[in-house]
Amino acid sequence: MPKIHPTSVVADGAILADDVEVGPLCYIGPHVRIGAGTRLIAQCHVDGHTTLGEKNVLYPFCALGQNAQDHGVEPGSVTYLEIGDGNLFREGVTVHTGTKPGTRTVIGNGCMFMNSTHVAHNCVIGNQVIMVGLSACAGYCEIGDRALISGVSGLHQFCRVGRLAIISGGSVFSQDIPPFMMAEGRNGGVKMINLVGLKRAGFSEETIRALKQVHRIFYRSGLIPPNALKKIREEVPPLPEVLEFIRFCETSKRGVLSCHTEGHRA
Numbered sequence: 001m002p003k004i005h006p007t008s009v010v011a012d013g014a015i016l017a018d019d020v021e022v023g024p025l026c027y028i029g030p031h032v033r034i035g036a037g038t039r040l041i042a043q044c045h046v047d048g049h050t051t052l053g054e055k056n057v058l059y060p061f062c063a064l065g066q067n068a069q070d071h072g073v074e075p076g077s078v079t080y081l082e083i084g085d086g087n088l089f090r091e092g093v094t095v096h097t098g099t100k101p102g103t104r105t106v107i108g109n110g111c112m113f114m115n116s117t118h119v120a121h122n123c124v125i126g127n128q129v130i131m132v133g134l135s136a137c138a139g140y141c142e143i144g145d146r147a148l149i150s151g152v153s154g155l156h157q158f159c160r161v162g163r164l165a166i167i168s169g170g171s172v173f174s175q176d177i178p179p180f181m182m183a184e185g186r187n188g189g190v191k192m193i194n195l196v197g198l199k200r201a202g203f204s205e206e207t208i209r210a211l212k213q214v215h216r217i218f219y220r221s222g223l224i225p226p227n228a229l230k231k232i233r234e235e236v237p238p239l240p241e242v243l244e245f246i247r248f249c250e251t252s253k254r255g256v257l258s259c260h261t262e263g264h265r266a
Contacts, residue, residue: 008040017054032065035085048097049078053085053109062089068099068121070139080104084127092116099139108145120157132169144179146201148194162248164201166194175257178218178248180211180241189259190219203241210239218249219259225249 002020013030021039029047037055044058048065079098093113099121108127118136126145137155144163153171162179181190218228
Protein backbone atom coordinates (compact mmCIF):
# COMPACT_ATOMS: atom_id res chain seq x y z
CA MET A 1 0.00 0.00 0.00
CA PRO A 2 1.18 3.57 -0.64
CA LYS A 3 2.59 5.39 2.37
CA ILE A 4 0.34 8.45 2.78
CA HIS A 5 0.75 10.98 5.59
CA PRO A 6 -2.51 11.52 7.49
CA THR A 7 -2.52 15.26 6.70
CA SER A 8 -2.52 14.65 2.94
CA VAL A 9 -5.57 14.29 0.69
CA VAL A 10 -5.71 11.67 -2.05
CA ALA A 11 -8.95 12.04 -4.00
CA ASP A 12 -11.07 9.04 -4.91
CA GLY A 13 -10.07 7.80 -8.34
CA ALA A 14 -6.36 8.56 -8.04
CA ILE A 15 -4.13 5.56 -8.76
CA LEU A 16 -0.89 5.22 -6.80
CA ALA A 17 1.61 2.38 -7.07
CA ASP A 18 2.10 0.36 -3.89
CA ASP A 19 5.41 1.95 -2.86
CA VAL A 20 4.56 5.60 -3.55
CA GLU A 21 5.32 7.91 -0.62
CA VAL A 22 3.14 10.97 0.01
CA GLY A 23 4.47 13.32 2.68
CA PRO A 24 2.50 15.80 4.79
CA LEU A 25 0.04 18.37 3.43
CA CYS A 26 -0.05 17.09 -0.16
CA TYR A 27 -3.05 16.98 -2.52
CA ILE A 28 -3.50 14.42 -5.29
CA GLY A 29 -6.45 14.86 -7.65
CA PRO A 30 -8.92 12.20 -8.81
CA HIS A 31 -7.46 11.72 -12.30
CA VAL A 32 -3.81 11.40 -11.26
CA ARG A 33 -1.74 8.25 -11.79
CA ILE A 34 1.60 7.91 -9.97
CA GLY A 35 4.15 5.19 -10.75
CA ALA A 36 6.32 3.06 -8.51
CA GLY A 37 9.03 4.58 -6.36
CA THR A 38 7.77 8.16 -6.69
CA ARG A 39 8.03 10.40 -3.63
CA LEU A 40 6.07 13.56 -2.76
CA ILE A 41 8.16 15.02 0.04
CA ALA A 42 5.64 17.53 1.42
CA GLN A 43 3.13 20.23 0.44
CA CYS A 44 2.91 19.12 -3.20
CA HIS A 45 -0.15 19.60 -5.41
CA VAL A 46 -0.75 17.19 -8.29
CA ASP A 47 -4.02 17.57 -10.18
CA GLY A 48 -5.62 17.29 -13.62
CA HIS A 49 -5.26 14.30 -15.91
CA THR A 50 -1.65 13.82 -14.90
CA THR A 51 0.48 10.70 -15.21
CA LEU A 52 3.76 10.40 -13.33
CA GLY A 53 6.08 7.53 -14.16
CA GLU A 54 8.43 5.78 -11.77
CA LYS A 55 10.96 7.19 -9.29
CA ASN A 56 10.07 10.85 -9.62
CA VAL A 57 10.72 13.13 -6.64
CA LEU A 58 8.57 16.17 -5.87
CA TYR A 59 9.79 18.76 -3.37
CA PRO A 60 7.61 21.16 -1.31
CA PHE A 61 5.31 23.61 -3.10
CA CYS A 62 5.67 21.80 -6.41
CA ALA A 63 2.45 22.08 -8.47
CA LEU A 64 1.88 19.75 -11.41
CA GLY A 65 -1.14 19.35 -13.68
CA GLN A 66 -2.99 22.60 -13.17
CA ASN A 67 -4.88 24.22 -16.05
CA ALA A 68 -2.88 26.26 -18.54
CA GLN A 69 -2.46 29.97 -17.91
CA ASP A 70 -4.30 30.71 -21.12
CA HIS A 71 -7.61 32.48 -21.78
CA GLY A 72 -8.28 29.85 -24.47
CA VAL A 73 -8.78 27.05 -21.95
CA GLU A 74 -12.32 25.70 -22.29
CA PRO A 75 -14.00 25.13 -18.91
CA GLY A 76 -14.39 21.43 -18.21
CA SER A 77 -12.23 20.30 -21.14
CA VAL A 78 -9.88 17.36 -20.63
CA THR A 79 -6.18 18.08 -21.17
CA TYR A 80 -3.17 16.07 -20.09
CA LEU A 81 0.25 16.12 -18.49
CA GLU A 82 2.51 13.11 -19.10
CA ILE A 83 5.72 12.76 -17.11
CA GLY A 84 8.25 9.97 -17.52
CA ASP A 85 10.62 8.37 -15.01
CA GLY A 86 13.34 9.63 -12.69
CA ASN A 87 12.59 13.34 -12.83
CA LEU A 88 13.36 15.78 -10.04
CA PHE A 89 10.96 18.68 -9.35
CA ARG A 90 12.40 21.09 -6.79
CA GLU A 91 10.64 23.69 -4.68
CA GLY A 92 8.00 25.81 -6.38
CA VAL A 93 8.13 24.14 -9.81
CA THR A 94 4.97 24.51 -11.92
CA VAL A 95 4.02 22.38 -14.93
CA HIS A 96 0.64 22.80 -16.66
CA THR A 97 -1.53 20.60 -18.85
CA GLY A 98 -2.35 21.31 -22.49
CA THR A 99 -4.68 24.08 -23.64
CA LYS A 100 -7.01 22.67 -26.29
CA PRO A 101 -9.16 19.62 -25.47
CA GLY A 102 -7.22 16.39 -25.78
CA THR A 103 -3.80 18.05 -25.98
CA ARG A 104 -0.91 17.39 -23.64
CA THR A 105 2.29 18.62 -22.07
CA VAL A 106 5.03 15.98 -22.12
CA ILE A 107 8.17 15.56 -20.01
CA GLY A 108 10.66 12.77 -20.65
CA ASN A 109 12.99 10.94 -18.27
CA GLY A 110 15.78 12.00 -15.95
CA CYS A 111 15.14 15.74 -16.05
CA MET A 112 15.93 18.20 -13.27
CA PHE A 113 13.69 21.22 -12.71
CA MET A 114 15.31 23.45 -10.13
CA ASN A 115 13.46 25.85 -7.82
CA SER A 116 10.66 27.99 -9.27
CA THR A 117 11.05 26.82 -12.86
CA HIS A 118 7.97 26.79 -15.09
CA VAL A 119 6.90 24.57 -17.99
CA ALA A 120 3.82 25.96 -19.72
CA HIS A 121 1.05 24.21 -21.62
CA ASN A 122 1.77 21.93 -24.59
CA CYS A 123 5.53 21.97 -24.13
CA VAL A 124 7.55 18.88 -25.02
CA ILE A 125 10.61 18.39 -22.83
CA GLY A 126 13.09 15.67 -23.75
CA ASN A 127 15.27 13.45 -21.57
CA GLN A 128 17.91 14.62 -19.07
CA VAL A 129 17.01 18.28 -19.56
CA ILE A 130 18.09 20.68 -16.83
CA MET A 131 16.18 23.88 -16.12
CA VAL A 132 17.98 26.04 -13.56
CA GLY A 133 16.15 28.18 -11.01
CA LEU A 134 13.65 30.79 -12.22
CA SER A 135 13.89 29.74 -15.86
CA ALA A 136 10.71 29.24 -17.84
CA CYS A 137 9.41 28.13 -21.21
CA ALA A 138 6.14 29.46 -22.61
CA GLY A 139 3.50 27.38 -24.35
CA TYR A 140 4.32 24.93 -27.17
CA CYS A 141 8.09 25.08 -26.64
CA GLU A 142 10.21 22.04 -27.44
CA ILE A 143 13.45 21.28 -25.60
CA GLY A 144 15.73 18.51 -26.86
CA ASP A 145 17.53 15.85 -24.85
CA ARG A 146 20.27 16.99 -22.45
CA ALA A 147 19.70 20.68 -23.11
CA LEU A 148 20.59 23.07 -20.29
CA ILE A 149 18.45 26.15 -19.63
CA SER A 150 20.40 28.32 -17.18
CA GLY A 151 18.87 30.41 -14.43
CA VAL A 152 16.52 33.36 -14.96
CA SER A 153 16.15 32.54 -18.66
CA GLY A 154 12.99 32.53 -20.75
CA LEU A 155 11.74 31.05 -24.00
CA HIS A 156 8.99 32.61 -26.14
CA GLN A 157 6.09 30.35 -27.09
CA PHE A 158 6.71 27.90 -29.95
CA CYS A 159 10.50 28.15 -29.57
CA ARG A 160 12.68 25.07 -29.91
CA VAL A 161 15.98 24.26 -28.22
CA GLY A 162 18.02 21.52 -29.84
CA ARG A 163 19.71 18.55 -28.26
CA LEU A 164 22.67 19.34 -26.01
CA ALA A 165 22.26 23.07 -26.52
CA ILE A 166 22.95 25.40 -23.62
CA ILE A 167 21.41 28.76 -22.76
CA SER A 168 23.42 31.15 -20.59
CA GLY A 169 21.88 32.64 -17.47
CA GLY A 170 19.59 35.65 -17.76
CA SER A 171 18.90 35.09 -21.46
CA VAL A 172 15.61 35.53 -23.33
CA PHE A 173 14.92 34.06 -26.76
CA SER A 174 12.15 34.23 -29.33
CA GLN A 175 13.93 32.15 -31.99
CA ASP A 176 15.10 28.54 -32.20
CA ILE A 177 18.47 27.51 -30.78
CA PRO A 178 20.10 24.72 -32.81
CA PRO A 179 21.50 21.57 -31.24
CA PHE A 180 25.02 21.53 -29.77
CA MET A 181 25.26 25.34 -29.58
CA MET A 182 25.65 27.85 -26.73
CA ALA A 183 23.40 30.93 -26.82
CA GLU A 184 23.29 34.01 -24.62
CA GLY A 185 21.62 37.40 -24.21
CA ARG A 186 18.27 38.82 -25.25
CA ASN A 187 18.16 37.20 -28.69
CA GLY A 188 21.85 38.02 -28.49
CA GLY A 189 23.09 35.14 -30.55
CA VAL A 190 25.02 31.89 -30.58
CA LYS A 191 28.42 32.29 -28.98
CA MET A 192 30.09 28.92 -29.67
CA ILE A 193 29.46 25.19 -29.61
CA ASN A 194 28.63 23.59 -26.27
CA LEU A 195 32.15 22.23 -26.01
CA VAL A 196 32.06 21.19 -22.35
CA GLY A 197 28.67 19.51 -22.75
CA LEU A 198 29.82 17.61 -25.84
CA LYS A 199 32.94 16.33 -24.10
CA ARG A 200 30.96 15.26 -21.04
CA ALA A 201 28.53 13.43 -23.32
CA GLY A 202 31.42 11.47 -24.82
CA PHE A 203 31.38 12.95 -28.32
CA SER A 204 34.40 12.02 -30.44
CA GLU A 205 37.05 14.53 -31.48
CA GLU A 206 35.97 14.01 -35.09
CA THR A 207 32.41 15.04 -34.25
CA ILE A 208 33.53 18.04 -32.20
CA ARG A 209 35.77 19.22 -35.05
CA ALA A 210 32.89 18.89 -37.49
CA LEU A 211 30.56 20.87 -35.23
CA LYS A 212 33.16 23.60 -34.84
CA GLN A 213 33.27 23.79 -38.63
CA VAL A 214 29.46 23.95 -38.73
CA HIS A 215 29.54 26.85 -36.28
CA ARG A 216 32.16 28.74 -38.28
CA ILE A 217 30.20 28.42 -41.51
CA PHE A 218 26.73 29.09 -40.14
CA TYR A 219 27.62 31.80 -37.66
CA ARG A 220 30.90 33.38 -38.76
CA SER A 221 31.00 33.26 -42.55
CA GLY A 222 28.44 36.02 -43.07
CA LEU A 223 26.36 33.81 -45.36
CA ILE A 224 22.57 33.90 -45.14
CA PRO A 225 21.20 30.69 -43.55
CA PRO A 226 20.18 28.82 -46.74
CA ASN A 227 23.58 29.40 -48.32
CA ALA A 228 25.38 28.56 -45.09
CA LEU A 229 23.52 25.24 -44.90
CA LYS A 230 24.41 24.54 -48.51
CA LYS A 231 28.07 25.18 -47.74
CA ILE A 232 27.89 22.90 -44.69
CA ARG A 233 26.51 20.09 -46.85
CA GLU A 234 29.35 20.60 -49.33
CA GLU A 235 32.27 20.99 -46.93
CA VAL A 236 31.53 19.24 -43.62
CA PRO A 237 31.56 15.45 -43.22
CA PRO A 238 27.94 14.20 -43.12
CA LEU A 239 28.10 12.92 -39.55
CA PRO A 240 24.75 12.31 -37.81
CA GLU A 241 25.19 15.39 -35.62
CA VAL A 242 25.90 17.59 -38.64
CA LEU A 243 22.78 16.33 -40.39
CA GLU A 244 20.82 16.85 -37.17
CA PHE A 245 21.91 20.50 -37.12
CA ILE A 246 20.89 20.95 -40.76
CA ARG A 247 17.47 19.32 -40.26
CA PHE A 248 16.79 21.44 -37.20
CA CYS A 249 17.52 24.66 -39.09
CA GLU A 250 15.56 23.63 -42.18
CA THR A 251 12.46 22.81 -40.11
CA SER A 252 12.48 26.00 -38.02
CA LYS A 253 9.24 27.99 -38.09
CA ARG A 254 10.30 30.90 -35.88
CA GLY A 255 13.73 31.23 -37.47
CA VAL A 256 17.08 30.16 -36.12
CA LEU A 257 18.99 32.38 -33.74
CA SER A 258 21.85 34.19 -35.47
CA CYS A 259 25.27 35.19 -34.16
CA HIS A 260 26.33 38.49 -32.56
CA THR A 261 27.82 39.79 -35.79
CA GLU A 262 25.64 42.23 -37.71
CA GLY A 263 24.89 41.70 -41.36
CA HIS A 264 25.01 38.82 -43.79
CA ARG A 265 26.17 38.41 -47.31
CA ALA A 266 24.74 36.15 -49.95
